[in-house]
Amino acid sequence: MAAEVLAALNPQASGRYADGTLGGAGHAAQLLAASSPTGWLSGCDRDGVAVEIAKTRLAEKFAGRFEIRRGNFSELADWIPAGSCDGVLLDLGVSSPQLDHAERGFSFQNDGPLDMRMDNRQPQTATDLVNGESAENLAKIFWEFGDERDSRRFAKAIVHDRTARKFTTTKQLADLIERLAPRHGKKAHPATKVFQALRIAVNDEIGSLKRGLNGAVKILKPGGRLAVITFHSLEDRVVKEFGRERTRDYTFPGEVDIPTLRTPIAPELKWVSRKAILPGENELRENPRARSAQLRVMEKI
Ligand SMILES: C[S@@+](CC[C@H](N)C(=O)[O-])C[C@H]1O[C@@H](n2cnc3c(N)ncnc32)[C@H](O)[C@@H]1O
Numbered sequence: 553m554a555a556e557v558l559a560a561l562n563p564q565a566s567g568r569y570a571d572g573t574l575g576g577a578g579h580a581a582q583l584l585a586a587s588s589p590t591g592w593l594s595g596c597d598r599d600g601v602a603v604e605i606a607k608t609r610l611a612e613k614f615a616g617r618f619e620i621r622r623g624n625f626s627e628l629a630d631w632i633p634a635g636s637c638d639g640v641l642l643d644l645g646v647s648s649p650q651l652d653h654a655e656r657g658f659s660f661q662n663d664g665p666l667d668m669r670m671d672n673r674q675p676q677t678a679t680d681l682v683n684g685e686s687a688e689n690l691a692k693i694f695w696e697f698g699d700e701r702d703s704r705r706f707a708k709a710i711v712h713d714r715t716a717r718k719f720t721t722t723k724q725l726a727d728l729i730e731r732l733a734p735r736h737g738k739k740a741h742p743a744t745k746v747f748q749a750l751r752i753a754v755n756d757e758i759g760s761l762k763r764g765l766n767g768a769v770k771i772l773k774p775g776g777r778l779a780v781i782t783f784h785s786l787e788d789r790v791v792k793e794f795g796r797e798r799t800r801d802y803t804f805p806g807e808v809d810i811p812t813l814r815t816p817i818a819p820e821l822k823w824v825s826r827k828a829i830l831p832g833e834n835e836l837r838e839n840p841r842a843r844s845a846q847l848r849v850m851e852k853i
Pocket residue numbers: 572573574575576577578579580596597598599602623624625626643644645646647648670760761
């Protein structure tokens with residue numbers, strides 16, 4: 553979604569930008585190139601490998617124009633001054649290197665340790681959840697973060713099997729799910745949703761996103777824009793709900809919006825595109841992983 557992000561953030565030489573999900577620094581490099589010669593980028597990633605790659609890549613062409621820290625984007629407002637940014641980008645989810653390196657434990661297609669931590673300084677791994685959580689909690693994770701209809705059956709089977717042998721590898725878990733729910737010619741691996749759910753739980757992705765959106769609005773200038781790329785409906789729902797709340801020009805008491813009880817307020821944000829922007833056909837041809845990407849853009853008032 554490179555072209556779409558550039559169109560949304562419209563980088564300028566006088567501008568300051570923040571990228572909370574540097575990854576391989578693809579978007580970051582484009583923001584810096586488009587804001588040459590003096591645009592500034594503050595960036596972070598919670599993955600130490602990504603941070604090193606991003607630093608090296610950006611230093612080649614943009615030395616002296618960026619600051620990179622390792623950390624969660626939920627903490628952007630702790631180190632980037634309030635009201636200082638013209639644009640903030642969050643490109644959520646996992647990166648291709650994280651998925652492709654079996655030892656990171658994100659993929660059911662490559663056998664590796666059941667890890668799934670984006671930040672390997674964090675103590676809790678997917679192995680801890682799978683071997684330590686109750687069947688009830690595992691089912692809740694699979695249902696809430698994966699929309700997995702078979703959440704209870706899968707959770708019970710895991711708890712049963714782990715009494716004989718702890719789960720330590722991605723293949724062990726993927727094989728169990730495949731035994732319980734044979735593919736019958738379906739394209740998607742039956743463990744897709746379970747793996748997504750565990751990854752979201754291990755990395756507290758929804759909590760980080762909610763805190764990150766709040767922080768992003770703090771560091772934006774009036775007129776500055778927030779661009780968020782999501783990869784599944786759960787993330788997109790959080791972004792949509794956040795946008796709905798912050799663009800509303802009234803509040804209401806309690807949980808239910810009763811029109812006669814509304815109090816007018818000045819909204820903090822406006823939608824630049826209320827409808828999600830989807831990747832174009834060319835991008836989908838080149839990068840099939842982009843098929844579930846959606847971009848939403850808001851502007852601080
Ligand atoms: C889809 S990739 C980003 C790709 C990047 N935009 C590029 O152009 O190469 C997502 C990245 O965000 C990072 N990430 C995900 N959640 C994060 C969070 N809460 N805080 C910081 N980094 C996060 C992941 O470690 C991963 O490297």
